[in-house]
Amino acid sequence: VFQVHCDIKWHIQNRDSSVVNKFQKKFWKTKQTLIKVTGKKEDEHVVASDADLDAKLEVFHSIQRTCMELLKVIEQYQRRICFLSQEENELGRFLRFQGSQDKSRAGKIMQATGKALCFSSQQRLALRKPLCRLYQEIETFRYRAISDTWLTVNRMEQSRTEYRGALLWMKDVSQELDPDTHKQMEKFRKVQAQVRTTKSSFDKLKNDVCQKVDLLGASRCNLLSHILTTYQTTLLHFWGKTSHTMAAIHESFKGCQHKEVSTVKVRAFFHEEKNYRQKIKNMMIKALHGAKGLAFLQEQRPPVLLNGKLSVLYFILFMFLFFYSAT
Amino acid sequence: MAYAYLFKYIIIGDTGVGKSCLLLQFTDKRFQPVHDLTIGVEFGARMITIDGKQIKLQIWDTAGQESFRSITRSYYRGAAGALLVYDITRRDTFNHLTTWLEDARQHSNSNMVIMLIGNKSDLESRREVKKEEGEAFAREHGLIFMETSAKTASNVEEAFINTAKEIYEKIQEGVFDINNEANGIKIGPQHPTTNSPLSTSQGGQHAGGGCC
Ligand SMILES: Nc1nc2c(ncn2[C@@H]2O[C@H](COP(=O)(O)OP(=O)(O)OP(=O)(O)O)[C@@H](O)[C@H]2O)c(=O)[nH]1
Ligand SMILES: [Mg+2]
Numbered sequence: 076v077f078q079v080h081c082d083i084k085w086h087i088q089n090r091d092s093s094v095v096n097k098f099q100k101k102f103w104k105t106k107q108t109l110i111k112v113t114g115k116k117e118d119e120h121v122v123a124s125d126a127d128l129d130a131k132l133e134v135f136h137s138i139q140r141t142c143m144e145l146l147k148v149i150e151q152y153q154r155r156i157c158f159l160s161q162e163e164n165e166l167g168r169f170l171r172f173q174g175s176q177d178k179s180r181a182g183k184i185m186q187a188t189g190k191a192l193c194f195s196s197q198q199r200l201a202l203r204k205p206l207c208r209l210y211q212e213i214e215t216f217r218y219r220a221i222s223d224t225w226l227t228v229n230r231m232e233q234s235r236t237e238y239r240g241a242l243l244w245m246k247d248v249s250q251e252l253d254p255d256t257h258k259q260m261e262k263f264r265k266v267q268a269q270v271r272t273t274k275s276s277f278d279k280l281k282n283d284v285c286q287k288v289d290l291l292g293a294s295r296c297n298l299l300s301h302i303l304t305t306y307q308t309t310l311l312h313f314w315g316k317t318s319h320t321m322a323a324i325h326e327s328f329k330g331c332q333h334k335e336v337s338t339v340k341v342r343a344f345f346h347e348e349k350n351y352r353q354k355i356k357n358m359m360i361k362a363l364h365g366a367k368g369l370a371f372l373q374e375q376r377p378p379v380l381l382n383g384k385l386s387v388l389y390f391i392l393f394m395f396l397f398f399y400s401a402t
Numbered sequence: 403m404a405y406a407y408l409f410k411y412i413i414i415g416d417t418g419v420g421k422s423c424l425l426l427q428f429t430d431k432r433f434q435p436v437h438d439l440t441i442g443v444e445f446g447a448r449m450i451t452i453d454g455k456q457i458k459l460q461i462w463d464t465a466g467q468e469s470f471r472s473i474t475r476s477y478y479r480g481a482a483g484a485l486l487v488y489d490i491t492r493r494d495t496f497n498h499l500t501t502w503l504e505d506a507r508q509h510s511n512s513n514m515v516i517m518l519i520g521n522k523s524d525l526e527s528r529r530e531v532k533k534e535e536g537e538a539f540a541r542e543h544g545l546i547f548m549e550t551s552a553k554t555a556s557n558v559e560e561a562f563i564n565t566a567k568e569i570y571e572k573i574q575e576g577v578f579d580i581n582n583e584a585n586g587i588k589i590g591p592q593h594p595t596t597n598s599p600l601s602t603s604q605g606g607q608h609a610g611g612g613c614c
Pocket of ligand 1: 416418420423424437440465466467521522550551554
């Protein structure tokens with residue numbers, strides 16, 4: 076009977092202590108969560124020992140953020156390409172119509188210019204295809220790679236909270252520790268076991284996160300450089316073709332009466348276009364170099380497009396001048 | 403086991419310098435080739451004899467990893483001796499000594515005897531810190547210095563015992579107040595020379611001690 080009694084007592088005590096243990100684990104985890112949520116100052120050494128991880132998380136957030144930004148930019152850019160193409164096309168048709176009314180040499184030139192503009196407006200739309208592709212690829216990248224990494228990051232943060240909670244607990248039991256006191260040592264061993272398990276799971280997830288973020292960065296670079304190459308080729312192709320037609324028209328201006336005006340204006344126009352081309356090229360190079368370049372793209376895009384629009388306006392103005400001085 | 407005195411030691415230094423290995427070599431005369439990271443603190447104990455007296459060394463082997471720094475600070479309290487260890491094959495562990503020393507001085511009693519140890523002296527071919535540099539650092543900061551190898555056991559005994567001798571001398575000189583536990587010294591249960599009430603109560607607590 077005594078034996079049974081002892082067994083039961085032992086059993087209850089054991090169960091009780093495991094309940095207490097569980098409660099304490101929860102308590103310290105909650106304490107750590109509170110510290111984190113309320114933004115209270117955390118142990119500087121514990122924070123410092125996660126410096127490499129936190130740097131990686133910074134990279135991850137930047138990838139996340141810039142992918143979103145890039146999507147927005149591509150969408151706007153694409154829409155503006157459409158607008159620009161429409162305007163260009165209308166101007167071209169207007170010039171062709173006016174040119175057909177005018178039987179003089181000016182009329183011929185106007186017709187030729189109008190035709191070139193219509194051509195350019197069609198060619199410009201070719202840019203949309205690689206941009207669409209870029210948009211889709213980034214969207215997929217976000218849904219697959221980023222959200223997968225995000226899950227791992229979340230799991231890591233959970234485990235980090237548990238580990239830091241366990242460290243708080245260990246610090247607490249370390250205040251009055253005496254290796255010759257059995258009771259204290261028993262308690263300390265329990266906490267030590269808790270720190271050990273939470274640490275090993277945290278270290279594993281920490282490693283996972285670092286590797287995944289590295290991979291994420293590399294694969295985005297890969298993706299961008301691959302697709303932007305197609306974009307770049309299309310763009311250069313487009314500019315090659317249009318500048319060729321424009322140059323041909325410039326040739327045919329040469330024998331014209333109002334030589335001074337026209338040459339200056341045409342030169343100014345081509346100068347604008349050249350700048351535009353150079354800027355796009357620069358942007359491309361920067362974009363290929365990653366997120367910073369992409370931010371630059373967003374910053375620089377409105378002025379560049381304005382520049383494109385300006386050159387069209389320039390053209391209108393110039394054609395009017397030409398038209399009036401000719402009649 | 404009966405002892406005349408108990409000295410509390412603490413072993414500190416960067417992770418991986420061989421603190422746990424030094425302890426293991428001293429207490430068990432074994433070497434552990436795999437790095438088994440210490441979590442918080444581990445304990446060891448051994449009896450030594452100085453001047454015909456039995457002295458129990460209670461050794462606290464602390465974790466060197468940075469995340470444990472705030473925890474290990476609470477272990478300095480009441481230590482009579484400290485082994486400050488660096489790894490002669492890793493210059494950074496030597497460079498961090500000043501931080502460790504500041505920590506030790508700030509969180510322990512001012513009489514604590516500190517022994518500077520350049521460990522892994524068996525790895526001569528990979529040495530990055532010259533013996534003279536260790537000596538110079540020790541001289542500058544008033545520490546005792548020794549190069550050891552936890553692997554070959556070279557100088558390990560000496561490191562622990564010389565520190566104890568230094569503490570013992572300080573007791574003889576009256577520098578340590580042995581009745582103040584904060585100094586990291588306890589008087590054993592059958593100590594013949596003291597008859598203060600404090601020591602008897604301590605003695606009761608430690609009768610049949612040496613659990614670790
Ligand atoms: N060759 C050689 N290796 C050693 C020596 N001392 C320790 N090591 C090795 O160094 C590594 C780390 O030793 P530990 O004693 O566990 O290191 P520690 O200082 O306790 O590290 P933490 O517990 O993290 O603070 C192990 O792989 C040991 O085998 C030595 O004297 N010579
Ligand atoms: Mg260790």
